[in-house]
Amino acid sequence: MKLKTKLTLGVGLLFLLIVLLSVIGSVYINKLKSDTEKILTANYNSIEFSKNMLLALDKIASDSAVAIKDFRKNSILQEKNLTEFGEKEATQNLNLHFRDYLQRPTVEKEKMIREDLVTIMSLNMKGIERKSDIAIITAENATFWIVSLGTVCFLIAVVLLVNLPQTIAEPIKQLTFSIRQIADKNYNQRVHFKGSEEFNDLARSFNIMAEKLQEYESSTLSKQLMDKKRIETLVNNMHDAVIGLDEHHYIYMINDEALKITNLKKEEMIGKTAHEVAVNNDLIRELLKNIENPAKEPIKIVTDHKENYFEQEIIPINIVKTGEQEKKNIGKVILLRNITPFKELDFAKTNFIATISHELKTPISAIKMGVQLLENQKFGILNEQQQELLKSINEDGQRLLDITGELLNLSQVETGNIRLQIESCNPKEMVQSAIKNVEKLAEQKNISITARYLTGDHDLVSADFDKTVWVMNNFLSNAIKHSFQEESISITVERQASSVRFSITDTGKGIDEKYHRQIFDRYFQVPGEHQNGTGLGLAISKNFIEKQHGEIGVKSLPDQGSTFYFVLPLA
Numbered sequence: 028m029k030l031k032t033k034l035t036l037g038v039g040l041l042f043l044l045i046v047l048l049s050v051i052g053s054v055y056i057n058k059l060k061s062d063t064e065k066i067l068t069a070n071y072n073s074i075e076f077s078k079n080m081l082l083a084l085d086k087i088a089s090d091s092a093v094a095i096k097d098f099r100k101n102s103i104l105q106e107k108n109l110t111e112f113g114e115k116e117a118t119q120n121l122n123l124h125f126r127d128y129l130q131r132p133t134v135e136k137e138k139m140i141r142e143d144l145v146t147i148m149s150l151n152m153k154g155i156e157r158k159s160d161i162a163i164i165t166a167e168n169a170t171f172w173i174v175s176l177g178t179v180c181f182l183i184a185v186v187l188l189v190n191l192p193q194t195i196a197e198p199i200k201q202l203t204f205s206i207r208q209i210a211d212k213n214y215n216q217r218v219h220f221k222g223s224e225e226f227n228d229l230a231r232s233f234n235i236m237a238e239k240l241q242e243y244e245s246s247t248l249s250k251q252l253m254d255k256k257r258i259e260t261l262v263n264n265m266h267d268a269v270i271g272l273d274e275h276h277y278i279y280m281i282n283d284e285a286l287k288i289t290n291l292k293k294e295e296m297i298g299k300t301a302h303e304v305a306v307n308n309d310l311i312r313e314l315l316k317n318i319e320n321p322a323k324e325p326i327k328i329v330t331d332h333k334e335n336y337f338e339q340e341i342i343p344i345n346i347v348k349t350g351e352q353e354k355k356n357i358g359k360v361i362l363l364r365n366i367t368p369f370k371e372l373d374f375a376k377t378n379f380i381a382t383i384s385h386e387l388k389t390p391i392s393a394i395k396m397g398v399q400l401l402e403n404q405k406f407g408i409l410n411e412q413q414q415e416l417l418k419s420i421n422e423d424g425q426r427l428l429d430i431t432g433e434l435l436n437l438s439q440v441e442t443g444n445i446r447l448q449i450e451s452c453n454p455k456e457m458v459q460s461a462i463k464n465v466e467k468l469a470e471q472k473n474i475s476i477t478a479r480y481l482t483g484d485h486d487l488v489s490a491d492f493d494k495t496v497w498v499m500n501n502f503l504s505n506a507i508k509h510s511f512q513e514e515s516i517s518i519t520v521e522r523q524a525s526s527v528r529f530s531i532t533d534t535g536k537g538i539d540e541k542y543h544r545q546i547f548d549r550y551f552q553v554p555g556e557h558q559n560g561t562g563l564g565l566a567i568s569k570n571f572i573e574k575q576h577g578e579i580g581v582k583s584l585p586d587q588g589s590t591f592y593f594v595l596p597l598a
């Protein structure tokens with residue numbers, strides 16, 4: 028049955044019964060009222076008239092005219108108020124006897140009148156008794172009907188009170204619970220309401236919605252599973268090692284390459300924290316150490332008896348969750364990019380450069396020696412043109428020798444074959460040696476070189492003398508190269524807390540700030556300059572200084588000169 032019908036029937040019936048109750052109540056009250064009125068008008072009045080007539084009869088001897096009038100008036104009223112059986116005859120008798128009495132009054136006749144009056148009174152008294160009995164019965168009937176209907180109303184009200192809230196509240200409660208379940212993605216949830224049609228319709232609609240959501244979920248789930256498999260296959264086939272960590276550093280993903288290089292099985296890693304795994308695994312320990320600040324140097328790992336090089340990258344995973352606004356970190360992905368092929372190429376190139384430059388050195392030196400012999404004119408006099416030619420051959424030979432020397436230095440640094448002879452060196456001696464080496468070059472451009480020593484006599488640095496002088500030479504020859512004629516170059520040596528800083532300042536054309544980092548890269552030359560150079564000098568200098576645990580840098584602005592500096596630790 029419909030809830031609406033149920034409500035209409037319940038409340039309607041209750042309403043009807045209440046109306047009926049009030050109708051019955053008022054009917055009975057009216058009936059009681061009419062009964063009482065009847066008693067009053069029909070019987071009480073007759074008794075009153077009779078009583079008045081008796082009183083008039085008593086006064087007839089003393090005041091006959093008034094009493095007779097009074098008697099007659101009451102007798103007329105009584106004649107009009109004949110209600111009881113036998114009252115009419117008694118009243119007729121009374122009138123007859125009174126008329127007779129008035130013609131010839133006697134005690135017997137008066138007595139007869141009194142008897143008539145008593146008869147009328149007793150008839151009415153009986154009438155009152157009878158009518159009072161009827162009123163009692165009416166009252167009892169009224170009580171019966173009012174109590175019965177009241178009880179029925181009460182029962183219906185109790186039934187409604189017990190049933191209605193339950194019928195409405197229970198399905199709403201169930202529905203609220205089920206909606207919450209659906210919100211928690213429990214799409215198996217169904218509702219079944221007994222009773223009202225409206226709730227049955229609601230349950231049907233809810234169940235259809237849940238079914239569709241379930242269908243949608245399972246279809247998207249299988250799609251998601253498919254996508255997950257695709258991504259897993261992709262990640263597994265990568266040559267780079269991938270390790271996924273959640274925000275608490277639990278490992279939730281690891282690809283085959285990562286398993287290969289860590290030498291661990293999947294079940295030994297998945298679901299464990301990286302710290303747990305790191306206890307027995309050097310590589311994971313190393314990676315964890317660098318997790319906040321990934322290592323710049325490639326990591327060397329030996330797998331399958333072969334050296335492999337990996338570049339470490341940490342990718343934070345930040346997402347904005349549904350309904351939220353701020354980004355939240357939910358983990359990291361450690362990516363170890365396999366750069367072994369590039370490294371191998373780099374090694375091959377370095378070895379090639381080393382071999383070539385080494386092999387070239389001897390013939391170039393021989394050429395230079397031959398040129399010098401010719402220049403000395405031991406094998407005959409040379410004309411001016413021939414001498415010019417020899418001079419240029421000598422310069423080019425020297426340049427070739429410088430280049431092969433730099434290339435050799437670089438390859439030594441890169442292959443790690445460089446051998447440093449660290450000793451306590453006097454900064455002053457190093458500076459003077461470097462100045463001596465570039466004196467001739469400076470003279471050509473009429474450039475003066477001055478040195479300032481802000482160090483104590485006993486401030487020695489821990490360095491490889493020759494390599495450091497080589498770096499200073501490189502700085503000085505660059506400064507000369509990039510300075511104009513007749514300018515000056517200054518060298519400052521100053522003591523710092525636990526180190527000594529060597530600065531070479533020129534007043535040349537300076538370097539744009541955007542190139543400051545790159546000029547220390549191999550083969551880099553500031554664009555737009557056509558100089559005779561290799562772009563290797565500063566790269567080698569950086570390597571030499573860093574190998575000596577020092578620091579190298581530049582401060583320069585275009586057209587304001589440059590200061591190249593390096594810092595070496597105190598001995």
Ligand code: ADP
Binds near residue numbers: 506536
């Ligand atoms: P190069 O053999 O070309 O001199 P370097 O590595 O020594 O190679 O220098 C790299 C580049 O840095 C140079 O090509 C030059 O453009 C710039 N550079 C180096 N020193 C100076 C300097 N003192 N003033 C201006 N530019 C300089």
